[in-house]
Amino acid sequence: MSLLSVNGLSVKFKRRNGDLTALHEVSFSLDRGERLAIVGESGAGKSILGYALVNLLSKPGYIAAGSVQLAGQELTQLNAKQWQGVRGKRIAMIFQDPMITLNPVLSIGDQMVEAIRSHTRIAYKDARKLAIEKLAHVRIAAPVQRFDQYPHELSGGMRQRVIIAIALLLNPEIIIADEPTTALDVTIQAEILQLLKQICLDNGVALILITHDFGVVSRIAERTLVMYAGRIVEQGPTLEIINDPQHPYTQGLLNALPQMALPGQRLNQIQGSMPPLSEHPGGCAFHPRCPYAQDKCREKVPGFVYSGVSTVACYVVEDMLAEFAQYDEEDLDV
């Protein structure tokens, strides 16, 4: 059984004149110790998905349908008190800006000890020991001294390490990291990614990495979900998606990267941009930008089809597969 399974999860935003749908029936699963990346551009709903998983949607947003199960336990029905035992303990979160999570007026040690003691009954001394151990685990030099420092005394990369250490405190089963390296410089980014990967390997923690950067994905994730306008459009093993993208959007996204064109040549751009929440088009949401769009793409949302090791929601791929299947049959007949 998979560790986390999400089924038909829909998130809506309450508005006076009709609710807006931010996530349309998202389903996926995550195994123990698996590293999964959720990729998409801004507005794809990837962060909303992350927040919805741990029930941290801000006010007008709410889960309209679907289920989220953590090792068989339904999470969408939990009350605030029951969430306490899950969020931070079994599922930890890492955000883009470390200062969101860190309280600037408390020393990082106090914050870590508080995090431990709010979940388990443990003496201050032991909590401190555990915290220092975790700080050392994320390769912070001189953890005993760092323990008493305040967030503003640390550099950006160091803060993100502290955040990772805090996430690790209660030995979670899943870490959800929302753009953990976007605010950092490239050289630091590389280190933090390495660290995250190592930590997942060491502790058997599953990772959900939310990012817009395929470069980051390629470094760390085993499996990738590509999201567009609130839907998953393609999922599969990372290498497969990067080397052989099936969905026109994934193809476009990867082809638009500068390294995919010869220096000085025009880049392969996708026309237009992601529609805002209020203007999600009917049918396949990508059809206005898709070079292969047909009539049926405009009318009905495509279902998922298996294409090799990935699953793709696209009529073009579906038709192609059907055609291949027909050839195969003809071959058999002959």
Next chain:
Amino acid sequence: MNIWHRPQGVAEHTTRVRHVLSAMRGDKLALFALCIFALYCLVALLAPLLAPYDVNSVDFMDLENAELAPYWQTGDGRFLLGTDTQGRDLLSVILYGTRLSLTIGVCAVLIQLLMGGTIGLLSGYIGGRLDAFLMRAADIQLSFSTMMVAIVVLAVFQTLFGNAVYQQLAMLMLILVLGIAEWPIFARIIRACVFAEKDKEYVDAARVLGVSKVRIMLRHILPNTVSPILVILTIQIANAIVAEAALSFLGLGMPPAQPSLGALISSGFNYLFSGAWWISVFPSMTLILLIFVMNLLGDWLRDHLNPQAAGG
């Protein structure tokens, strides 16, 4: 290097107006406050037409009619809300008083806005020593309480020039005193806004194009500080009206011949417990309701002009 993932500072200008209006429609309390306020403004503008009696005519004041109770107690159809100690029709006087109070409040705040706006813009945009100097001046000004300054200035003026001159110039003096005493409030807010705006890239872009300093200040920065100005504008007008009423109540405001709401309350106050409660109570209620709706509006504007609240 920040990477912005969400549009920031959305909802501006046209949508701001549209947004405010549509939000207003949804919020019953705000709509109510706006209606009442509009009614007050209308009354203030049309007081000469609405009032049953002309306050400036000679026979308006008739001591024979002094201290008549309201219509529903006496059945006297001539004076709907009764009359005051000098026999004036209370309704007419309240209508005119509202007009006076609102005029003084608005004019005083316009002076505040003009002074504070100029000083705030200069201080924020030029910065450095000028800023430090102007802001210290503002600090000093604010450390004298408005009422204290007003009382001293008005009392000195009254004794220096005598009551006759004072009666003529009372309104002007009130406007000036209230206006000048509170400019630092606007100056500070506008300066803070300018500080925030002037480091934005669109100002740099204008500079790179060679747009002149004055134009940058007036055309680029000023329009972007409108929202907070609007909010304090409402609240400051309410404050100025209250201050004027308080001064009048203390006998330093409008003279009894031209009573503002404060002066009316004051003149009726002595009779409050001797039976003629209406002289004081009606103007008080008028004043309280006005201040209440203005504060409601101010609070509401603050909530809805805030880009974070208004953004999507």
Next chain:
Amino acid sequence: MSEPLVRILQVEKSFRTRSEWRWPRMFGGKKTSLASHVYAINNVSLEIERGETLCVVGETGCGKSTLARLLMGLAQPDAGVIEYQGQRIDQLNDKQRMRYRKKMQMVFQNPYASLNPRMTVYQILREAIVLHHRDWDRHQVDLFIAELLQSVGLSKDAEDRYPHEFSGGQRQRISLARALSVEPELIVADEPLAALDVSVQAQVLNLMMDKQQELGLTYLFITHDLAVVEHFATRVAVMYLGRVCEVAIRETLFKAPKHPYTQALLSSIPRLDNLTLEPIHLSGEVPTPLEKPVGCSFCGRCPLANQRCYEQIPMLELQADGSQVACHAVAEGRSWK
């Protein structure tokens, strides 16, 4: 050799971290100020050739944005010379600068902040055009605005809309249109893609390349994204902590990076075409330059540093393949491992 379009010579710039007004000395103000300085740019020399795309790469706080601001006259250098076609432009007043404003323009990083939210696209463009073509009548201006919008791929009905009605990519197009409205020779672009999505980045980058071909523009392109640099640059300057540590033509830099920092930087971009490449780990992070460094600014994190690096500032030296590198280790032939 022809004269470069822009020459930046030994420019320095520092900022006071506290800029409060203190009492003038006659009131007993102290001579020694408590304010500390951040040395943003230390002795930087660069040349921009006509028609090229010079990319300046570096991490946060390396002074690359400050360099752009100095060039555009948004800040004045503490020392050094900036020349435009042989004319000094670093000490001009507003009036004298007007001539050069027409020749060089800037595109900013954050498309959500670089357009005045209270002005329509028409007003934004008109302001720029009218300023530099005072004799044009309304009709000419209107025609030119329509032409500009079309040339950056926006439709005519964009004119009367406000910036917030556009997406990030479209706003960056408007920014570019504004920069192009004075028909400049040089465009300084400060991280113009950083705030955009991948698919939109490609659109804007394509547009910038098209315009360069069409109008013969010169770009000074400031970025931290090496993938973009590799695609777009003619020459690359790598900056670290207020100094230029390597300048080279693109091919040379990406094929044979010499400065240890450049090497580390190149190895840490996640690449899709080479998934096995392991990044070179640098110890520590970019410090804030609160003191004028005495040695090489990279020495604190450099694995090749020796005593000399801490004591002597390395100068840019011409290498055999035409690149310029400021590094003692390269000069002495010290290398990795």
